[in-house]
Amino acid sequence: MKEVAIIGIGMTKWGELWEQSLRDIAVEAALKCLEDAGMDKVDAITVGAMSGGLFNAQEHLGPLVADFLGQKFVPATRVESACASGGLAVKTAYMEVASGLAETALAVGVEKMTDVDGGEATYALATAADQDNEAFHGITFPGLYAMMAHAHMKKYGTTREQLAQVSVKNHYNGSMNPHAQFPFKVSLETVMNSTMVADPLRLLDCSPITDGGAAVLLTTVEAAKKMNRPYAVITGIGHATDTIALAQRGDILKLAVVEEAAHRALKMAGKSIKDVDFAEVHDCFTIAELMVMEAIGVVEVGQSGPAVMDGKTALDGDFPINPSGGLKSKGHPVGATGVAQVVEAVSQLRGESGKRQIKNAKIAMTQNMGGSGASSIVHILEARS
């Protein structure tokens, strides 16, 4: 399988970006990425966004971004896999280069979620679930993940404190990330006493509503070598889907889609999880990070809670997870998240992550997820210079 390099990264500040439109945010992230790569022209663009239609009354995001980025006639493809749309934009950009259709491909992830009120945002997000069999009947994502959390606590003895520790860890990391929406530390007590959202999940167990963009620039390894600076290579891609409705899964405590996607990505890269130095994973809720740890094989099934308490996934632990602050602290503009995971991975692999830099980071995994585990895209990235 062909290797494709990442030679540029960029992202906007994430938060409530009242002064910027959807296109402004996408273009800012893209320009920062092009500036990082020292390029001003690309052969192809992919745009990851979950629902421009419901959030902004704007579909057709490919030409929208190409147009306002000044990339006349450039082929631009919008892809969607709910909250995994960003990961899919990176995969699709990979295919542009690996298929030979493009020499350079820019993957942009974007979502502007604050143009609608809270109820409409929840409605829009629920369209990632099975509308006929889940959303129509009133369940939303906090409810779906709350059911998983309850079941995990009952079966494996996972505790409320262990869930909270995921949030504490990610906020600690995010406090060192200038792009994060909530760049501050929180204590276990603060998380455990925050407003109840869907029992047992409280406000500080949940990723927020966010506006933001992120972008990465891909090209052939041959072209990357000529730039004479450190870059990253995508050595593995795993993309999988599962039943869209949670009730259809054989075991709601196993994120089979993540297990499958991670297995495929590692196999393509010729690696095992033990070779990976750190990961950015999809902590849309604290329980999600615990279940992803088990699915990608960082811990045995049922052991994620104690492992987080022991610091295994802390910045200085055996297997750091979400050095960026994750969805919890950094924010979760759904279409941008998967691209931003790759931005953080490349930043770490290039040794440019400042106070949150992981020592000797050479191999990274990014894991992006759609819905309650209906889709997942995993990338394996390796440092080169």
Added chain:
Amino acid sequence: MKEVAIIGIGMTKWGELWEQSLRDIAVEAALKCLEDAGMDKVDAITVGAMSGGLFNAQEHLGPLVADFLGQKFVPATRVESACASGGLAVKTAYMEVASGLAETALAVGVEKMTDVDGGEATYALATAADQDNEAFHGITFPGLYAMMAHAHMKKYGTTREQLAQVSVKNHYNGSMNPHAQFPFKVSLETVMNSTMVADPLRLLDCSPITDGGAAVLLTTVEAAKKMNRPYAVITGIGHATDTIALAQRGDILKLAVVEEAAHRALKMAGKSIKDVDFAEVHDCFTIAELMVMEAIGVVEVGQSGPAVMDGKTALDGDFPINPSGGLKSKGHPVGATGVAQVVEAVSQLRGESGKRQIKNAKIAMTQNMGGSGASSIVHILEARS
């Protein structure tokens, strides 16, 4: 550049499909395609759909289709480029195979547009235009194309009859297509006396609101050869974007995006338009087919109206256009249209189009378009056996 083969085609009856949900329609088209190919398992799925969110409150269409098609864990990517989403699904499936990520890739196009009332459908479709600078101010697609039609009539002397003849021709072809939504002939008088929509465009100048699905199965040429039956090969792909807002174009009478996409596709295939035997083009409005004829080089600029009257693009003409009946007669479930164009092209290349079969059809062009000419995807397909 790599050649990729099409070894299966399928589509549903198009129309107002009250008995079928979005997923039912997509799955029916996909199953018919798999049956045609004699396969029951694929490595990847792409889904072209413009706005599951606004039409059906359902995003995350990749896993939705994979799930209900029984393709466990298969990577599934939803792509969107407004009314060119279907063409983009075919291109993305091409990239799955050409990049080496998949051996077989199924492209499914689908839209179920009748779940909402007429006003909401118009609202949803208008999100393919520039929301901030066009749609918000009240203009919809009939209005945008009506402006092009007026300008074309004024500059080139194009007549009301010439516009109507496009509809007459396409309905004649569609009357022989059992999948068409409106499989009947219309007269020039009927078109010219139909209800005014946006002057000069009348009801029978406009493609309808449709529910429908279409699917094609792609694989390597090596695998296709082993099947011992006729197949088609994608020898050219052209994908381009232009300004999303019509007002930003240098010349609203030139579909520059189509010219560019067609040029790229022909160049990749090593062909000129003279080598092409027929085309399926994006006649969302009658004026669109005339302008596309000029953009792909079938006629000189300004000569499309007389050429249609002379029968150049009729089924037995020099360069048949829209043997399927086009968007006008066959219908226009926006995400499905680009895939169905490829279904018709392959059917013609295999010599299986019955009463509407074009004699000695060996090389086809399909041209799918988004918005008022903000995106276009063109494929060149060649018969092999």
